[in-house]
Amino acid sequence: MSIRDATRYATAGMIAAVAVASIALAVSADFHDRFQSTHLRDVADTYAQIDRNVVSATNGEGLFLRLVHIPPSLNEKVICYYLRIVYVLYPRRVLAGETFVPIFTADQLRAASFEPDTAWLLRNHIRTEITFTYDRSNGEVVVTVGRIAPPPLGAR
Amino acid sequence: MSTALWCALYLGCLVTVGYGAAAVLIRRRRSPIERLGMTACLGPGVAGLSLIALSMLGWRPNRDAIVAMAFIFGILGIFWPRPRPAEQAVPLLAHSMLDKGWMVLCLAAIAYGIFVVARDALFFPAVEWDAFSIWQLKGKVLAIYALSPRPDYFSDVTLSYSHLRYPVLVPMLSAGLHAMTGRIDDELGKTPSLLMYLGFGAVLYAVLKSWRGPVAALTASALFLTTPALLAFAGSGLAEMALLAFYGCSLICILRWQADQRLTDLILALLFTACLAWTKNEGVMLSALNVLAIFALTPQPLRPRHLAAATGFALGLAALYLPWILYTHHLPNTDENYPAHLNGPEIIAHLSRLPVILRGMLGDLVNWHRWGLFWIILPLVTLLQGRRIASRPIVTLWILLLLHLLAYVPPYMVTTWNLEELMKYSQSRLLLHATPAAALLIGLLWPTRGTNENARTCGRVR
Numbered sequence: 001m002s003i004r005d006a007t008r009y010a011t012a013g014m015i016a017a018v019a020v021a022s023i024a025l026a027v028s029a030d031f032h033d034r035f036q037s038t039h040l041r042d043v044a045d046t047y048a049q050i051d052r053n054v055v056s057a058t059n060g061e062g063l064f065l066r067l068v069h070i071p072p073s074l075n076e077k078v079i080c081y082y083l084r085i086v087y088v089l090y091p092r093r094v095l096a097g098e099t100f101v102p103i104f105t106a107d108q109l110r111a112a113s114f115e116p117d118t119a120w121l122l123r124n125h126i127r128t129e130i131t132f133t134y135d136r137s138n139g140e141v142v143v144t145v146g147r148i149a150p151p152p153l154g155a156r
Numbered sequence: 157m158s159t160a161l162w163c164a165l166y167l168g169c170l171v172t173v174g175y176g177a178a179a180v181l182i183r184r185r186r187s188p189i190e191r192l193g194m195t196a197c198l199g200p201g202v203a204g205l206s207l208i209a210l211s212m213l214g215w216r217p218n219r220d221a222i223v224a225m226a227f228i229f230g231i232l233g234i235f236w237p238r239p240r241p242a243e244q245a246v247p248l249l250a251h252s253m254l255d256k257g258w259m260v261l262c263l264a265a266i267a268y269g270i271f272v273v274a275r276d277a278l279f280f281p282a283v284e285w286d287a288f289s290i291w292q293l294k295g296k297v298l299a300i301y302a303l304s305p306r307p308d309y310f311s312d313v314t315l316s317y318s319h320l321r322y323p324v325l326v327p328m329l330s331a332g333l334h335a336m337t338g339r340i341d342d343e344l345g346k347t348p349s350l351l352m353y354l355g356f357g358a359v360l361y362a363v364l365k366s367w368r369g370p371v372a373a374l375t376a377s378a379l380f381l382t383t384p385a386l387l388a389f390a391g392s393g394l395a396e397m398a399l400l401a402f403y404g405c406s407l408i409c410i411l412r413w414q415a416d417q418r419l420t421d422l423i424l425a426l427l428f429t430a431c432l433a434w435t436k437n438e439g440v441m442l443s444a445l446n447v448l449a450i451f452a453l454t455p456q457p458l459r460p461r462h463l464a465a466a467t468g469f470a471l472g473l474a475a476l477y478l479p480w481i482l483y484t485h486h487l488p489n490t491d492e493n494y495p496a497h498l499n500g501p502e503i504i505a506h507l508s509r510l511p512v513i514l515r516g517m518l519g520d521l522v523n524w525h526r527w528g529l530f531w532i533i534l535p536l537v538t539l540l541q542g543r544r545i546a547s548r549p550i551v552t553l554w555i556l557l558l559l560h561l562l563a564y565v566p567p568y569m570v571t572t573w574n575l576e577e578l579m580k581y582s583q584s585r586l587l588l589h590a591t592p593a594a595a596l597l598i599g600l601l602w603p604t605r606g607t608n609e610n611a612r613t614c615g616r617v618r
Contacts, residue, residue: 047283083289
């Protein structure tokens, strides 16, 4: 075998070894994230629970969202839950503030928040509210859904 | 009929549409695997554009329209004249035990990829937040309302996070599936992506096999189809897989146009490029790169025929994308609005971000958890092939790849979001868009044994 052939075979062998390593690393990384880590399953279970709660609590109408004492450290969870609820309930509306306020982040959700009056709720076909509350005991966001009390008789 | 059967019927309709489109547009005899792969990629593209056109005329997706569309394309596919016989095939070399063992390993890895992407696409709900907050939400909108008259969604600024102006080809495919099954299904809305994962994998393998032999083809396909970033996003309900399939197929058609200047390759490239633009805003940028490649990287670009073809390509692309430009012209501009910020003064004002961006991108490229060693193999094979890399297809792909990666720098520089956070969430997906070009390069540059002409010359494209 000439030196040139030997070099060529060595080079090909090296590249092949790198390719084997690449495929092995790739498959093992994906296998770990998917089957050994519980993160994806936990996220899916959380969303499934949210989906069940909001769909069963609303009755063909929209939702009003309240945030109660949520620290900025939980912004990512808050916005994920908000986006999920909007998706699950669409075309019914999920409002956290006025209808002309764009929402991208949890900070914008907080900033848009206000106390709606009965007329506003009726105008936007909302009779259910969803509250995100900070649970200090485990540092999590608790999602509760409840009916908004109808206005007293004779009220406008 | 059960939901699963309706879903299977819908995928069958997409494949049938692709079969008819491929019969008309693929005028040379290609291998059955390539033809099947192109069918699986063309079908969603053509069907998606057709459903968008119908929706803009006031008809939201419905079973009758989808089945009728499949019937028409099916008839076209059956009765369209067959292409003329293939040229003499290049004799293949006998494979050593080592080659055979290596190919079995690649096939096993690809089988794993197919299993996990199918699991995500068919059985797992959409948990990626961009998937349900943008793409699948739009899928719901388009399943419930036609594009004309314009639904309230497009003027609802509280839904600005879903990027009201994003193109809608992938959501329309989801909407078509919802229409077929008769229900909005969180799991099944993602199934067209599985078709395109399988389709582009088949195209990549078959094309590289005809250019470089089965070892190089399987290697490049296995490396591409098993990158962790692709496995994470392919079946998750995002638009990434569609963009990869359309971009990869358009690159192959452009390389063939460069080699032979056949009009059918150019038309196919145009169709895939149009689908690219209708998939994501990044696709619009990639479409511009494809136009540049047709204009500047074709042999004898100033020859009247080539100039006319390139001009026709650009005008055809503009005509196919114009409806979406007109449709979104008056929509609220409440999201990042990158075009307004991409100007000289703003880019210069944010030059200090450049080291952070480059460090972040390079760091992600060598992140083995995201890519294996995919992005390390590419420069390795390029360096080790020496002067053999000076072939038109390889130079074209490298130019497009580098321009593609560089094109992401200005938007990062002018973004109004927190740069580190934005890069954390987006850069893997943006780098994923560059993998079809990289996979083609790895296949073309993969060392092969033997004396046949294809093995000696990197990038002999047919």
